[in-house]
Amino acid sequence: MNRDRFPGLSDGWARLDGAAGSQVLDSVIDAMSDFMRSGSMANHGGAFKQAIATDELVASTRSACATLLGGDPEGIFFGPSFTATTMRFAATVVRGLEPGDEIVCTRLDHDSNVRPWVIAAERAGVTVKFAEPTEGTLELPASAVEAVLSERTKWVAVTAASNAVGTVPDLDGIVAAAHAVGAKVYIDAVHATPHRRYDLATIGADVLACSAYKWFGPHVSVLCASPELLSAFHPDKLNPAPDEAPDRWELGTLPFESLAGVRAAAEYMLELDFDQVRAHEEGLMAQALEGLKAMDHVTLYGDAADRAPTLMFTVEGHHPDVVAKALAEREISVWNGNYYAWELERVLGLAPHGGIRAGFLHYNDASDTERLLAAVAELAG
Numbered sequence: 001m002n003r004d005r006f007p008g009l010s011d012g013w014a015r016l017d018g019a020a021g022s023q024v025l026d027s028v029i030d031a032m033s034d035f036m037r038s039g040s041m042a043n044h045g046g047a048f049k050q051a052i053a054t055d056e057l058v059a060s061t062r063s064a065c066a067t068l069l070g071g072d073p074e075g076i077f078f079g080p081s082f083t084a085t086t087m088r089f090a091a092t093v094v095r096g097l098e099p100g101d102e103i104v105c106t107r108l109d110h111d112s113n114v115r116p117w118v119i120a121a122e123r124a125g126v127t128v129k130f131a132e133p134t135e136g137t138l139e140l141p142a143s144a145v146e147a148v149l150s151e152r153t154k155w156v157a158v159t160a161a162s163n164a165v166g167t168v169p170d171l172d173g174i175v176a177a178a179h180a181v182g183a184k185v186y187i188d189a190v191h192a193t194p195h196r197r198y199d200l201a202t203i204g205a206d207v208l209a210c211s212a213y214k215w216f217g218p219h220v221s222v223l224c225a226s227p228e229l230l231s232a233f234h235p236d237k238l239n240p241a242p243d244e245a246p247d248r249w250e251l252g253t254l255p256f257e258s259l260a261g262v263r264a265a266a267e268y269m270l271e272l273d274f275d276q277v278r279a280h281e282e283g284l285m286a287q288a289l290e291g292l293k294a295m296d297h298v299t300l301y302g303d304a305a306d307r308a309p310t311l312m313f314t315v316e317g318h319h320p321d322v323v324a325k326a327l328a329e330r331e332i333s334v335w336n337g338n339y340y341a342w343e344l345e346r347v348l349g350l351a352p353h354g355g356i357r358a359g360f361l362h363y364n365d366a367s368d369t370e371r372l373l374a375a376v377a378e379l380a381g
Helices: 007-011 026-037 049-069 082-094 115-124 142-146 171-180 227-232 256-271 274-293 320-329 342-347 366-377
Strands: 076-079 102-106 127-131 153-159 184-188 207-211 221-225 298-301 310-315 335-337 355-359
Touching: 026 256, 049 076, 049 221, 049 256, 076 082, 082 115, 082 153, 082 184, 082 207, 082 221, 102 115, 102 142, 115 127, 142 171, 153 171, 171 184, 221 227, 274 298, 274 310, 274 366, 310 320, 320 335, 320 355, 320 366
Parallel strands: 102 127, 102 153, 153 184, 184 207
Antiparallel strands: 076 221, 207 221, 298 310, 310 355, 335 355
């Protein structure tokens, strides 16, 4: 599917490393290059045409991302990464809480949706509780979050899909449970967004954030919330910087050339048939799981009924670093370590070396899966 639109695939490698960053789409590359060549590389807010063009670029990119994420353009703000955005957001909203208030995180999440909340909570004297994934399957039902909710819970931070094992939590149930006690929900959709359309309004969450480099664009994070929510909080900023939301959430000058790429990536995402994408990716995932489960020297982690096309495994007798290097020698890209799923690595008893992660995107095909299985089979014994 659309492999010819990703120049980075032309070297023949089996790119199963997309869970840490996808290949870049041709129109994204062109959009960034065209903007930099156009003469419109001017700062925003000026009276001359190039500055006006920059303002129009920012507005149109907010609009495209709002359409993609089911929000309002005035509720979109951009940052350098999901980690930086979440650090800023958590620090801002938590400092207004009272000692004894509570935040719920999960041991399934990437640490970028855990540590920012923990750091902010420690400074404010706020308690952090953890929802635990189900042993074995690593599912995260609503009951896991309900078990640690209370009337003092103010925020629940949860992933839309595990970046390590692919688990898709019961977001509908979790959001409903959180709202029932008056808490707000912050969703990390970084890993989920290239695989499924996530609509903030449909999910009913309060905040949804992701990163364009996971959906075929450049390294820019996108946070989507209601304009009213963003207007209710006051992040640290420079005195001359805009006082209005969403602008006051964005530190310094935006990377305008990258926003041209974000807009192009969002437009591409809006053209995709996500039913077709999901069927294709799940087919590759099923093929990989069937093959790996048949290998006695392989241990797979997680078996959720609903999961993104991402799997994690270890190979008996082989350090994950060695496995990753062996696959790289066969021009297969996978990740080794914990992929910043720091809490989950400890839950699984895999610290400090983690495991091997392979992930599928819609530009992968069956030959990639076949090469992975053949290479892992050779590591037996």
